[in-house]
Amino acid sequence: MAAPAPPAPPAPPGGARADRRVRFGHVLSAEWTKIRTVKSTFWTLLAGAVVLIGFSALWALAFSASFDDMSEHDRATFTPMLPTQVAFYFGMVVFGALGVLVITSEHATGMIRTALTAVPRRAHYLAAKTAVLGAVVLLVGIAVSFACFFVSQGILASKDLDGSLGDPGMARSVVGGGVYLALIAVLALGVGTLLRHTAGSVVAVFVLMFVLGIVGGFLPGAWGEKVNKVLPSNAGNAILSPVRRSDQLAPWTGLGLFALYTLAVLAAALALFERRDA
Amino acid sequence: MIKARGLTKRFGEKTAVDQAGFTVLPGRVTGFLGPNGAGKSTTMRMILGLDRPTSGDVTVNGRRYRSLGAPLREVGALLDAKAVHGGRSARNHLLCLARSNAIPARRVDEVLGLVGLQSVARKPARGFSLGMGQRLGIAAALLGDPGVLMFDEPVNGLDPEGILWIRTLMRRLAREGRTVFVSSHLMSEMALTAEHLVVIGRGRILADTGVGEFIDANASSHVLVRSPQAAELARLLAARGHRAEPGPDGSLRVFGAPAALIGDLAADNALRLHELATVQPSLEEAFMRLTGESVEYHAGVPGGAPPPNPPPARGPRPDGVR
Numbered sequence: 001m002a003a004p005a006p007p008a009p010p011a012p013p014g015g016a017r018a019d020r021r022v023r024f025g026h027v028l029s030a031e032w033t034k035i036r037t038v039k040s041t042f043w044t045l046l047a048g049a050v051v052l053i054g055f056s057a058l059w060a061l062a063f064s065a066s067f068d069d070m071s072e073h074d075r076a077t078f079t080p081m082l083p084t085q086v087a088f089y090f091g092m093v094v095f096g097a098l099g100v101l102v103i104t105s106e107h108a109t110g111m112i113r114t115a116l117t118a119v120p121r122r123a124h125y126l127a128a129k130t131a132v133l134g135a136v137v138l139l140v141g142i143a144v145s146f147a148c149f150f151v152s153q154g155i156l157a158s159k160d161l162d163g164s165l166g167d168p169g170m171a172r173s174v175v176g177g178g179v180y181l182a183l184i185a186v187l188a189l190g191v192g193t194l195l196r197h198t199a200g201s202v203v204a205v206f207v208l209m210f211v212l213g214i215v216g217g218f219l220p221g222a223w224g225e226k227v228n229k230v231l232p233s234n235a236g237n238a239i240l241s242p243v244r245r246s247d248q249l250a251p252w253t254g255l256g257l258f259a260l261y262t263l264a265v266l267a268a269a270l271a272l273f274e275r276r277d278a
Numbered sequence: 279m280i281k282a283r284g285l286t287k288r289f290g291e292k293t294a295v296d297q298a299g300f301t302v303l304p305g306r307v308t309g310f311l312g313p314n315g316a317g318k319s320t321t322m323r324m325i326l327g328l329d330r331p332t333s334g335d336v337t338v339n340g341r342r343y344r345s346l347g348a349p350l351r352e353v354g355a356l357l358d359a360k361a362v363h364g365g366r367s368a369r370n371h372l373l374c375l376a377r378s379n380a381i382p383a384r385r386v387d388e389v390l391g392l393v394g395l396q397s398v399a400r401k402p403a404r405g406f407s408l409g410m411g412q413r414l415g416i417a418a419a420l421l422g423d424p425g426v427l428m429f430d431e432p433v434n435g436l437d438p439e440g441i442l443w444i445r446t447l448m449r450r451l452a453r454e455g456r457t458v459f460v461s462s463h464l465m466s467e468m469a470l471t472a473e474h475l476v477v478i479g480r481g482r483i484l485a486d487t488g489v490g491e492f493i494d495a496n497a498s499s500h501v502l503v504r505s506p507q508a509a510e511l512a513r514l515l516a517a518r519g520h521r522a523e524p525g526p527d528g529s530l531r532v533f534g535a536p537a538a539l540i541g542d543l544a545a546d547n548a549l550r551l552h553e554l555a556t557v558q559p560s561l562e563e564a565f566m567r568l569t570g571e572s573v574e575y576h577a578g579v580p581g582g583a584p585p586p587n588p589p590p591a592r593g594p595r596p597d598g599v600r
Contacts, residue, residue, distance in 0.1 A: 120326075
């Protein structure tokens with residue numbers, strides 16, 4: 001840094017290090033650097049954790065307080081995961097917001113153009129983003145899901161309603177909650193890639209994951225019940241129940257269906273992303 | 279080397295770039311000159327694989343950009359200084375780019391030093407001034423030590439010191455044997471930095487030549503004469519077949535006669551001369567003549583009439599840029 005002007009390279013510049021091929025791992029590493037160097041990642045994850053754990057606690061309190069007033073049927077179908085299941089409806093959108101931001105913040109700032117000149121293979125670009133986001137939210141999501149479980153069980157214990165991880169299906173539903181959050185984030189990334197605008201994408205994810213579930217609950221008749229089960233948020237939510245609920249798909253079927261939705265949105269996003277001008 | 283053939287981009291009805299063909303060679307600064315909206319940025323975006331050409335193609339070092347294995351090590355580009363996530367620090371921004379192209383992290387600190395941003399390397403980019411943003415963009419372009427460099431309007435919004443810095447940098451990069459392609463709508467800037475010109479107007483390539491040749495081909499020099507007996511002198515010149523146009527301030531603009539001839543003629547006829555100067559045509563003048571019809575948005579003239587094209591250079595400009 002002492003020399004005011006670096007000496008001109010005698011050989012034609014560039015290409016000197018071109019033997020170092022760029023592999024997918026490099027693109028992954030770049031995306032990891034990106035996601036960890038903006039504060040919004042941390043704050044969004046923290047907000048998601050606070051909302052999910054907080055609502056799990058609140059619903060656990062509510063169920064403990066009014067369990068004796070609940071109907072026979074409601075008492076019979078109660079599981080220790082129910083507070084967390086309800087909390088997910090409110091909290092999961094925050095993880096969706098992170099998925100949206102990962103791509104729309106690049107569109108909003110123009111970073112996307114700089115980024116795509118560095119990684120012109122767009123399929124690689126989107127794949128790396130998906131993988132890094134998915135991995136980050138999976139790890140945080142599993143931790144949050146466990147925290148929700150332990151906090152709510154602590155509260156439910158006052159009424160002897162609590163369960164333990166050794167109960168049938170319990171460990172699966174807690175870990176599955178983390179997987180579900182990761183899929184939500186990835187689906188939101190797909191939505192963000194399609195729409196490119198932060199606000200519009202967040203609203204779209206909110207409608208898809210929250211509003212649609214409420215609408216589904218009002219659908220009449222047997223067909224309404226069927227449709228309600230396959231709506232994204234209800235399908236994905238099934239994984240959180242230790243035993244199959246009559247109003248939901250089987251846990252793995254539900255999560256599998258949600259994964260299919262995610263894949264479909266990602267495929268559409270990639271197709272458009274490849275074709276569109278940046 | 280950058281090579282475009284039949285490069286065309288249409289946005290709906292509008293043709294932004296129309297059958298553009300040009301070659302940008304290494305070892306010199308090539309200016310990409312055209313009025314606002316002429317298609318410069320679209321062309322550059324197509325070179326970088328950001329926009330898909332409607333037809334035709336463009337290659338860098340013989341390959342399409344999207345097929346380059348490590349693009350940052352072959353091409354460096356400054357498109358838009360603000361194309362940075364504002365929450366990320368300058369160093370982290372460059373680190374993300376470096377990682378994606380297998381460029382060692384130490385190179386990040388090197389280019390930060392090169393553009394003089396070490397002291398703010400860890401500050402979020404959103405607080406950067408336009409000049410600092412421009413330097414960060416240039417640091418990103420230099421990151422992979424590429425053989426091809428592209429700058430879109432690099433001096434826009436810079437202070438004189440920044441402009442001088444960029445000019446020197448571009449010339450140095452070209453001297454090192456790199457291909458340097460710089461777009462601008464500022465003729466004076468191009469006259470100072472570019473050796474070769476690709477001129478674009480309304481999406482069409484109007485010229486692909488040296489700066490000197492471009493001026494010679496598109497504008498002619500004249501001699502500016504001031505004399506209390508201008509009318510008499512004009513008559514004498516006209517009699518010898520030289521065109522002399524009276525200027526608004528009583529001066530004469532003489533075409534086709536060298537200054538020596540005019541001076542001698544005046545002396546022989548005992549006419550007083552107060553000023554006699556050869557005016558070299560400017561790049562600006564040449565550019566205006568060539569692109570007069572291809573300017574996208576003509577400014578209206580107060581009063582209504584559309585401006586004449588080509589607008590003649592107003593007033594004497596003895597310091598014609600050359």
